[in-house]
Amino acid sequence: YFYVRILDIGAIGGLTWDNVDFEKKEIYVKNIYDYQDTKKIVPRTKTPSSVRTIPLLPELSIILKQLKKEQAEWQLKNKYRDPENAVFKSSECKIPTDTGCIKTLMLIQDEINIPRKQQIATHGLRHTLASYLLAKGVQIKYVSELLGHKNTAITMRAYEHLLKEQNIEQQGKTLNALNELSK
Incomplete structure (x- = not known):
């Protein structure tokens, strides 16, 4: 979840598989998901300084490789091809919202028994x-x-x-x- 906050929600939604380099162990931030207007991944960021490279931790690499495999299997089974090649999509094939991320984080903190007043x-x-x-x-x-x-x-x-x-x-x-x- 630290990666969620290195990036803003637009950059999370804009992350595509071609911007995850498993060989070099890097994530490239080059796109955002335009929640306001086009409702699509666009090749720009919030600011020019938002274009950057983030190191890919081994643990996250394992998780992302598994996610990519599961997505490919699901897409093959359901005859779906993601035109955006997005890393993060819901079971309804939609880009996650900030609200969805917040709810998921709260559920995880609940599961590990962090009291609500102490949750981040x-x-x-x-x-x-x-x-x-x-x-x-x-x-x-x-x-x-x-x-x-x-x-x-x-x-x-x-x-x-x-x-x-x-x-x-x-x-x-x-x-x-x-x-x-x-x-």
Whole structure:
């Protein structure tokens, strides 16, 4: 579900199988699903900076390969050919909505006994992922690119509180390095 929030719902709906590279272990964000006007996958993103490459974790690769296999079997059995080649489609062959994603996430959290008051919403997953990566020392430039932010200033504003903590840590490292020089 972290991938759900690296991407916005339009990018999730716009993900096609030709944008999942199992060999290179990458997902390419190049399309969106236009929920407003055309109700189709279109070859553009919300902003130019939203075009990006996301690493494909081995666990997700296994899940996506299984999904692709099951879709192919279902399509063959039902004589259906998806003209959009979409990764995510409902059993009614429709692109998932934000509401559908939210409901599914809530059901999963219910199943693993997370109390409703402690449950995280889909957008919260995006912040959780970014916060986690920054806390683990991933460079802000990379996190910014992963999230599709136009520049690092946007990411810095959103995660300023974490960066202040890192600055304190960096200050200690700086003092230690300078003390070593003076010996």
